[in-house]
Amino acid sequence: MHTIxxxxxxxxxxxxxxKLHAATENKDISLRQLHKECHTPIRYDRTCPNCEKEVEKEEIVRxxxxxxxxxxxxxDEELKEIQQAQAERSVEILDFVKLEEIDPIYFDRSYYLSPNEGGSKAYTLLRKALEExxxxxxxxxxxxxxxxxAVLRVYQNTLLMETIHFPDEVRQADLVPNIPEEESISKKELTTAKMLIDQLTTEFDPEKYKDEYRADLIDLIEKKQSGEEVVTAKEPKLDTSNVTDLMDALQESIEKTKKGKKKSTTKKQTSQKKKKNA
Known part of the structure; x- marks a missing residue:
């Protein structure tokens, strides 16, 4: 597992x-954007609309x-200075709390923690202390x-670190538009809704939930591949305008040179005839 x-x-x-390792992975199917006419992948260039030219990476500032x-x-140097000041700190546990005290809206990404050299005993100590x-x-x-x-907790005998949002990163619920106030709900309606919840209540088993869209998309791709319903992107055309201009210029130069030689030869021949006649 890759250490990040x-x-x-x-x-x-x-x-x-x-050591920190990503605990989850993105399995989305990535689709490229192609030109419908020739199936060539669309290219997005870094361009400056003011200068009307493509900008090199070293020309970009934040x-x-x-x-x-x-x-x-x-x-970049100013950013690095701030980042270095923060990066030099160790991950210090500031507080210990109960997991149920944190609303799921705060949770972001999950990472596994493994002990580095010489850290096995202390790792086991923290894991056991958190468990008990x-x-x-x-x-x-x-x-x-x-x-x-972030929060550190135990997950299947492994220390798991989950990054969580800072409070100012979570939008206030009272800013959500069109939320209804208390509506008139009959006792019968509420009882029926609660009955339906009870009927659908079960133990959480993550293995029963599948990404059906991704599975169908993979199946579609495989069927098209096996049926040879594929397209080949055309190679981008090279810009030959400069080459053409250069060839035209060279050809024109050759023609001018030929004409110049003819005129020079004619003048020499005329001059030689005049000398002989004299």
Missing amino acids: WKGTVSFGLVNIPV GFEYTKNKFVVIE SGKIGVAKIMIRAKEHL
């Missing part, structure tokens, strides 16, 4: 060297738009130039 981060997890005076068309330019206390740890971590709030 190395560091330490600390609580109190205990430090645990750990900027924060604080008002319409007004930017504060941030240099029924608590999870709240911590901060810097991943890929972004500081995250």
Whole structure:
């Protein structure tokens, strides 16, 4: 399993060297955009609309738009300085809380934590302490130039770290439009709804839920491949305008040179005839 981060997890005076691994993976089917006429993949270039030209990677800087068309330019060195200051900190567990106290809306991505060299005993200690206390740890971590709030908990004998949103990243529910106030619901309607919930209530088994859309899409792709319903993209045409211009210029130069030689030869012959006659 690929390691995406190395560091330490600390609580109190205990430090645990750990490695971070992605616990989930994106299995979406990626579809390219093609030109319908020739089936060539559409290309998106980095262009500057003002200069009307393609921009090289080294010509690009970052900027924060604080008002319409007004930017504060941030240099890479300035970003690195801030990131380095944060990255040097270990993952310190700030608090211990109960998992049920955190609403699922806060959860973002999941990562497995494995012990790094010399960290097995401390790793086991934290895992067992979390299991027996029924608590999870709240911590901060810097991943890929972004500081995250995170929780550490036990999942199938492994320490799992889940990044969670900061409070200001979660939009207020009272801003959602058209939410109805209390409506007049009859006792019979409520009883029937609760009965239906009871009938559909079961233990959660994640294995019973499948991505049917992805399965159907894969099946469609495989059928088209086996039936040879495939297309071949045409090679992009090379811009030969400069070559054509160059060839025209060379040909024109040759013609001018030929004409120049003819005129020069004619003048020489005329001059020689005049000398002989004299």
